[in-house]
Amino acid sequence: xxxxxxxSILLIGGAFMSLAAGIGxxxxxxxxxxxxAATKPQVLGLLLVLAALAVETGSWLLLPVxxxxxxxxxxTSPVSAxxxxxxxxxxxxxxxxxxxxDELDDVVERAIVDQAERQRPAGADGADAGVQDGPGxxxxxxx
Amino acid sequence: MSRQKFSLVTxxxxxxxxxxxxxxxxxxxxxxxLIPGFIIAIVVVNFFYLPPVGLSGRFNVLSLIAFSGRFLxxxxxxxxxxxxxxxxKGPDLxxxxxxxxxxxxxxxxxxxxxxVTSLVPGSFxxxxxxGSSTLYLHCLNIVTPKDADAVRASVLRSEAxxxxxxxxxxxxxxxxxxxxxx
Numbered sequence: 001x002x003x004x005x006x007x008s009i010l011l012i013g014g015a016f017m018s019l020a021a022g023i024g025x026x027x028x029x030x031x032x033x034x035x036x037a038a039t040k041p042q043v044l045g046l047l048l049v050l051a052a053l054a055v056e057t058g059s060w061l062l063l064p065v066x067x068x069x070x071x072x073x074x075x076t077s078p079v080s081a082x083x084x085x086x087x088x089x090x091x092x093x094x095x096x097x098x099x100x101x102d103e104l105d106d107v108v109e110r111a112i113v114d115q116a117e118r119q120r121p122a123g124a125d126g127a128d129a130g131v132q133d134g135p136g137x138x139x140x141x142x143x
Numbered sequence: 144m145s146r147q148k149f150s151l152v153t154x155x156x157x158x159x160x161x162x163x164x165x166x167x168x169x170x171x172x173x174x175x176x177l178i179p180g181f182i183i184a185i186v187v188v189n190f191f192y193l194p195p196v197g198l199s200g201r202f203n204v205l206s207l208i209a210f211s212g213r214f215l216x217x218x219x220x221x222x223x224x225x226x227x228x229x230x231x232k233g234p235d236l237x238x239x240x241x242x243x244x245x246x247x248x249x250x251x252x253x254x255x256x257x258x259v260t261s262l263v264p265g266s267f268x269x270x271x272x273x274g275s276s277t278l279y280l281h282c283l284n285i286v287t288p289k290d291a292d293a294v295r296a297s298v299l300r301s302e303a304x305x306x307x308x309x310x311x312x313x314x315x316x317x318x319x320x321x322x323x324x325x
């Protein structure tokens with residue numbers, strides 16, 4: 001009885017996180033803010049659903065698998081968020097008028113100019129280590 | 144590409160971890176699973192090598208527990224905050240791209256800080272500058288410069304927590320010195 005109550009609370013909590021993400025996807029104005037909504041069911045929602053599974057089965061041996069399941073989500077979802085966000089930013093899939101502050105704009109512009117200058121005299125110079133290497137890395141390719 | 148044959152500090156934790164993953168997936172922690180898992184882990188680590196990760200050699204479990212607790216609390220409150228923003232503000236939301244310069248030079252802590260920041264709803268990493276250890280974050284609902292400062296402070300707090308868990312002695316000493324002189 002008690003486990004049923006706990007399991008239902010956890011499952012409803014997990015489902016609620018998906019609902020919140022859905023509302024966020026509909027309501028938020030641009031790609032980058034929608035990304036925030038998309039990460040939520042992946043982290044907290046999944047944790048709640050997995051916790052419900054753990055309580056329901058009550059098996060200690062299942063616990064490590066569920067933990068791994070959550071951990072690998074934690075490891076992979078920021079990486080995909082970075083890839084989508086980075087590409088979205090560089091391909092101008094964002095609404096700049098919604099940003100109150102943008103500290104990346106100058107860096108990316110400078111990196112693009114730097115890269116263009118580097119490629120002209122030296123040909124295919126490849127990536128060299130430097131402060132601009134990170135943000136400038138694939139600026140040309142992504143645009 | 145060459146790599147040192149067998150470096151204990153980086154390989155042993157990796158082998159133990161892989162063995163545990165193997166046993167967890169089989170849902171059996173008996174010797175019949177652990178020993179083959181251990182052998183496979185050694186083979187995997189030696190044949191499919193990863194770029195070496197600079198470990199500091201220290202790991203504080205108590206700090207890890209404290210950090211995980213705070214992470215979960217942040218996760219829950221931030222999830223509801225973003226939900227509330229979706230309902231109350233929705234299309235009128237104002238965001239910002241904030242640069243945060245971290246103290247650390249370690250790739251591991253830079254990555255971990257980026258992950259923790261991305262996992263808590265409300266901010267995610269848009270770009271990483273490894274050379275200067277700078278994270279560029281996209282944050283929801285930043286209207287005044289004060290909000291941006293709050294984000295910077297919270298990211299630096301996460302970084303401090305991670306340094307306490309697995310930073311080098313030097314970073315830890317610098318952190319303590321910084322905290323004692325506010």
